[in-house]
Amino acid sequence: MSDNGKNQEMLEQLKGADDKKKSKKQTNGDGHVLTPAEIKRQELFDEKEKEILAKGYKRKDIITTVLKANFVGILLTLPFVILVVGGFILKNGFFNIDSAINENPVMYFVKLAIIMVATGLLAVVHEKIHGWFWAIGAENGSKDIEFGFQKETLTPYCTCKSPLTKKMYILGSMMPMTILGVVLGIVSIFVGSWVVLAIAVLQIIGGSGDILITSMLLRYDTKDKEVILIDHPTKIGLVAFEKDKETAPKTEG
Numbered sequence: 312m313s314d315n316g317k318n319q320e321m322l323e324q325l326k327g328a329d330d331k332k333k334s335k336k337q338t339n340g341d342g343h344v345l346t347p348a349e350i351k352r353q354e355l356f357d358e359k360e361k362e363i364l365a366k367g368y369k370r371k372d373i374i375t376t377v378l379k380a381n382f383v384g385i386l387l388t389l390p391f392v393i394l395v396v397g398g399f400i401l402k403n404g405f406f407n408i409d410s411a412i413n414e415n416p417v418m419y420f421v422k423l424a425i426i427m428v429a430t431g432l433l434a435v436v437h438e439k440i441h442g443w444f445w446a447i448g449a450e451n452g453s454k455d456i457e458f459g460f461q462k463e464t465l466t467p468y469c470t471c472k473s474p475l476t477k478k479m480y481i482l483g484s485m486m487p488m489t490i491l492g493v494v495l496g497i498v499s500i501f502v503g504s505w506v507v508l509a510i511a512v513l514q515i516i517g518g519s520g521d522i523l524i525t526s527m528l529l530r531y532d533t534k535d536k537e538v539i540l541i542d543h544p545t546k547i548g549l550v551a552f553e554k555d556k557e558t559a560p561k562t563e564g
Contacts, residue, residue: 345545348459352544355472363539363552373527374548375520377464384519387526388488391515395496396508403503422506429510430517437487437517438469444486445471448479474539477528480549484525488518524548 345353364370375383412419442456449455450473457470475483492515499507524547528540531551539552 346459346461348457349545352457352470352472356541356544356550359474359541360550360552366554368537368539368552368554371531371551371553372543372546372548373524373531373551374543374546375523375527377547380520380523380547384521384523385516387522388515388519391488391493391496392512395493395500395511395515398497398500399505399508402500406505426506426509426513430513433491433510433514434517435467437491437514438467440487440490441469441483442471444483445469445475445479448475448483449473470542470544472542474541477531477533477538477540480540481525481528484521484528485518488515488521492518520547 360370438458442453442458446453446456449471455471455473457472458467459470460467471483492511495507495514496511499505499511527548533553535556536553537556541550541552543550
């Protein structure tokens with residue numbers, strides 16, 4: 312084989328190795344293929360992680376899976392659903408579907424359409440609320456908040472690229488479900504609208520992932536620790552960096 316042929320073969324091998332590296336970089340370890348936005352977030356996260364680890368912190372992932380978020384998370388929302396629906400029934404009585412259809416079938420299906428459209432629109436508002444509250448505690452305010460749309464699941468998302476305190480992370484996580492679900496559910500009780508109630512219940516259930524991550528974070532012991540919390544760049548959850556708090560030396564005398 313000529314030298315040119317050998318060089319060409321070597322270049323092809325190097326290109327193949329480079330392609331393998333790129334293909335590995337395109338996944339998050341769970342088989343999910345990363346989007347360009349996620350790749351950029353991962354790179355920014357890696358840089359920030361190096362800085363934080365250099366200060367003596369240790370990394371702890373607080374993450375979950377889509378399956379767990381959908382199953383366990385929904386179970387955690389049930390007490391809120393029961394309280395809202397129970398309050399509605401106590402004040403307004405049971406909703407009779409048959410009578411509603413017989414009374415005005417067109418209006419019944421119009422209301423169903425309103426529920427579906429409102430649910431889609433409020434999914435965007437849900438993410439905006441995350442961003443508004445997280446921006447309060449972010450290093451650079453709203454500049455550290457990123458909104459996007461995940462094509463695989465057809466859902467909008469919000470992520471914070473800078474560290475947050477435990478209280479601020481929980482506040483930003485729970486506000487969408489609280490405002491769009493619980494508060495709207497209370498409103499439905501007083502206005503007596505089953506349409507508003509249905510929208511509120513769907514918004515509460517839509518916060519299943521948020522309430523699951525919050526419950527995991529509440530169980531995370533931060534006593535006597537310095538903790539930095541950052542949204543995981545590619546998975547559901549966050550990354551905690553922790554180290555023991557430095558105590559001032561005791562003085563004699």
